Amino acid sequence: MSSLKLTAVHKSYGSVEVIKGVDLEIKSKEFVVFVGPSGCGKSTLLRMIAGLETISAGDLEIGGTRMNDVDPSKRGIAMVFQSYALYPHMTVRDNMGFALRFAGVAKDQIAIQVQQAARILALEPLLDRLPKELSGGQRQRVAIGRAIVRNPQVFLFDEPLSNLDAELRVHMRIEIARKATMIYVTHDQVEAMTLADTIVVLRDGIIEQVGRPLDLYDDPANQFVAGFIGSPKMNFLAATIVEKTTSSVTLELTNHGRARLALPVSGGAVGEAVTLGVRAEHFGEPGAGEVDIALDIDVAEHLGSTSYVYANRGGEALTIEREESRNEIGMQTITVSIDPVRAYLFDARGQRIR
Amino acid sequence: MSVTPATMAQAARRTDARAAIRAPADPFAMVRRGLVYLLLSIAAFVSVFPFLWMVIGTTNSSADIIRGKASLGGEFFNNAVTFFTQVDALRVFWNSAFIAVVATALTLLISSLAGYGFEMFRSRVRERVFALLLLLLSIPFAALMVPLFVMFSQARLVNTYTAVILPTVASIFIIFYFRQATKAFPTELRDAAKIDGLKEWQIFLFVYMPVMRSTYAAATIIVFMANWNNYLWPLIVLQTAENKTITLIVSALTSAYTPDYGMILFGTVLATLPTLIIFFLLQRRFVEGMLGAVK
Numbered sequence: 001m002s003s004l005k006l007t008a009v010h011k012s013y014g015s016v017e018v019i020k021g022v023d024l025e026i027k028s029k030e031f032v033v034f035v036g037p038s039g040c041g042k043s044t045l046l047r048m049i050a051g052l053e054t055i056s057a058g059d060l061e062i063g064g065t066r067m068n069d070v071d072p073s074k075r076g077i078a079m080v081f082q083s084y085a086l087y088p089h090m091t092v093r094d095n096m097g098f099a100l101r102f103a104g105v106a107k108d109q110i111a112i113q114v115q116q117a118a119r120i121l122a123l124e125p126l127l128d129r130l131p132k133e134l135s136g137g138q139r140q141r142v143a144i145g146r147a148i149v150r151n152p153q154v155f156l157f158d159e160p161l162s163n164l165d166a167e168l169r170v171h172m173r174i175e176i177a178r179k180a181t182m183i184y185v186t187h188d189q190v191e192a193m194t195l196a197d198t199i200v201v202l203r204d205g206i207i208e209q210v211g212r213p214l215d216l217y218d219d220p221a222n223q224f225v226a227g228f229i230g231s232p233k234m235n236f237l238a239a240t241i242v243e244k245t246t247s248s249v250t251l252e253l254t255n256h257g258r259a260r261l262a263l264p265v266s267g268g269a270v271g272e273a274v275t276l277g278v279r280a281e282h283f284g285e286p287g288a289g290e291v292d293i294a295l296d297i298d299v300a301e302h303l304g305s306t307s308y309v310y311a312n313r314g315g316e317a318l319t320i321e322r323e324e325s326r327n328e329i330g331m332q333t334i335t336v337s338i339d340p341v342r343a344y345l346f347d348a349r350g351q352r353i354r
Numbered sequence: 355m356s357v358t359p360a361t362m363a364q365a366a367r368r369t370d371a372r373a374a375i376r377a378p379a380d381p382f383a384m385v386r387r388g389l390v391y392l393l394l395s396i397a398a399f400v401s402v403f404p405f406l407w408m409v410i411g412t413t414n415s416s417a418d419i420i421r422g423k424a425s426l427g428g429e430f431f432n433n434a435v436t437f438f439t440q441v442d443a444l445r446v447f448w449n450s451a452f453i454a455v456v457a458t459a460l461t462l463l464i465s466s467l468a469g470y471g472f473e474m475f476r477s478r479v480r481e482r483v484f485a486l487l488l489l490l491l492s493i494p495f496a497a498l499m500v501p502l503f504v505m506f507s508q509a510r511l512v513n514t515y516t517a518v519i520l521p522t523v524a525s526i527f528i529i530f531y532f533r534q535a536t537k538a539f540p541t542e543l544r545d546a547a548k549i550d551g552l553k554e555w556q557i558f559l560f561v562y563m564p565v566m567r568s569t570y571a572a573a574t575i576i577v578f579m580a581n582w583n584n585y586l587w588p589l590i591v592l593q594t595a596e597n598k599t600i601t602l603i604v605s606a607l608t609s610a611y612t613p614d615y616g617m618i619l620f621g622t623v624l625a626t627l628p629t630l631i632i633f634f635l636l637q638r639r640f641v642e643g644m645l646g647a648v649k
């Protein structure tokens with residue numbers, strides 16, 4: 001069993017609290033990705049799971065056993081570091097077999113296991129080289145190989161695949177993720193979307209939301225997650241609630257000549273300042289939605305299949321995505337429509353109004 | 355040799371290359387480079403001359419040396435014989451070697467452990483303790499000499515190798531040097547080793563020490579030289595002739611009523627050889643270590 005459970009986990013450095021109470025359950029063989037902006041505590045959380053940082057408060061269970069004070073090598077985990085952390089004075093073979101040597105595994109058994117891992121990662125011709133004689137991608141594979149050799153229940157990755165070639169990434173997703181639980185740290189939300197079964201969005205030492213990639217995209221719990229998941233970033237428009245019924249509210253868009261639209265939500269109060277969230281790809285042709293807004297174009301990028309129009313109105317910058325559109329070439333303004341069904345509403349504290 | 359287009363092309367390339375060396379594009383660069391070479395030559399001469407003079411001196415008689423003769427003579431063999439009859443060279447070399455080797459090994463082990471510890475382990479008092487340590491560096495040895503001697507005589511260790519070695523092994527300077535060098539040691543290596551199941555002492559032994567071997571090489575040269583040439587403290591604490599080191603013995607020769615300079619210089623050259631050998635053996639690593647290269 002290789003499930004993981006974090007209960008009210010805290011971490012403080014002196015008086016500075018960096019992890020402020022994390023509760024999380026990870027199922028066996030799940031591929032979990034931690035995302036969040038720089039400094040939010042992703043690495044710290046991962047290192048606490050690995051046993052490289054002490055847990056200030058709370059419990060960590062791996063496979064049903066409390067692991068707070070267990071030695072890192074006895075937690076059934078392996079870790080791939082951002083810098084790979086290969087031992088520079090050892091050959092690839094010795095790097096990969098090092099942990100087994102200290103675990104008291106017999107020499108010929110080590111050789112077999114190293115050979116197996118080397119085959120999976122196509123490292124066989126490199127086994128007798130030193131790390132400094134390898135390319136970046138090869139070092140990365142050795143780092144992954146060193147983790148595989150230990151046959152862990154849980155793999156921990158701290159942003160290691162940023163320059164991994166696509167083939168190896170797919171390979172890893174299939175070869176490794178089948179056999180063990182994966183916890184993968186990244187600040188790249190695209191990587192998170194492509195790799196994860198479950199994404200954990202962190203900010204300032206707390207979990208903002210946990211969910212499947214498309215659930216986070218379709219149904220963000222708050223403005224932070226809405227802005228973080230999805231590329232380009234979700235657009236936010238200032239608005240005020242001017243009317244309300246039991247099943248809808250009517251908004252007035254602050255920067256768009258008091259244009260009004262009704263949203264099918266039941267929360268909110270009249271007079272409340274709110275934020276309307278619309279994804280770049282959800283703006284429609286003029287007249288297609290409930291309200292049209294006009295914007296001044298700053299720049300338009302045409303990528304062929306898609307175009308991004310960067311526009312603004314009243315100091316509010318918006319990004320509009322258009323498929324196969326060349327219409328914006330040479331234009332000064334653009335008019336788009338907003339479809340209330342595909343828009344999100346957030347209160348002043350950034351929480352979703354549903 | 356027949357002249358083919360290929361050989362002509364080769365020759366042309368060679369002359370091109372030579373021309374490029376002879377006539378750099380910028381004439382000032384030439385002058386500047388010339389000046390640099392001149393200054394370096396002067397510096398080299400100033401540092402090499404005493405050594406050269408010492409080596410030449412071993413081939414001359416005492417009288418010639420005093421007269422200022424600076425050319426090779428024929429007295430080398432006589433000087434050697436005089437030296438070996440007056441000095442129990444084997445014994446004296448053994449004393450020096452034993453003390454220097456053991457002291458160097460212990461100093462490197464203990465001081466690098468301390469430097470590693472200072473850099474790797476966070477603690478609230480760490481910087482204060484370290485500052486205190488550096489402050490201790492400013493106490494001159496002369497001030498410590500007498501209390502140190504009293505301590506060793508109470509411990510009944512006077513006139514032993516232990517007495518010479520022990521005060522040197524916790525070298526503040528080497529601790530400082532290793533702490534600085536450890537800043538370049540990637541902490542992720544230590545983390546990786548922990549996950550691989552190594553205990554702290556194993557990380558130090560099997561990861562830190564091999565990774566930092568350039569630093570150790572540089573420190574070896576510095577510490578070995580310091581111990582081999584150590585004079586004042588051995589002079590105080592080593593009291594019988596059979597325990598004395600080569601440095602003490604050679605310097606004692608100069609205080610004879612009529613010092614035999616040819617013989618003394620022979621002894622001096624002999625005393626210098628081990629440090630030279632160590633230096634040339636570790637030279638490449640020494641340079642790396644001083645540059646702080648973690649390879």
Ligand SMILES: Nc1ncnc2c1ncn2[C@@H]1O[C@H](COP(=O)(O)OP(=O)(O)OP(=O)(O)O)[C@@H](O)[C@H]1O
Pocket residue numbers: 013016018036037038039040041042043044045187
């Ligand atoms: N040893 C330490 N002492 C004090 N604060 C620390 C220490 N290590 C990390 N922190 C703080 O803890 C917070 C979380 O750091 P962490 O390394 O986990 O961030 P991260 O999410 O991994 O960021 P990044 O994406 O930049 O790697 C940061 O604000 C950092 O300044």
Ligand SMILES: [Mg+2]
Pocket residue numbers: 042043044
């Ligand atoms: Mg990090």
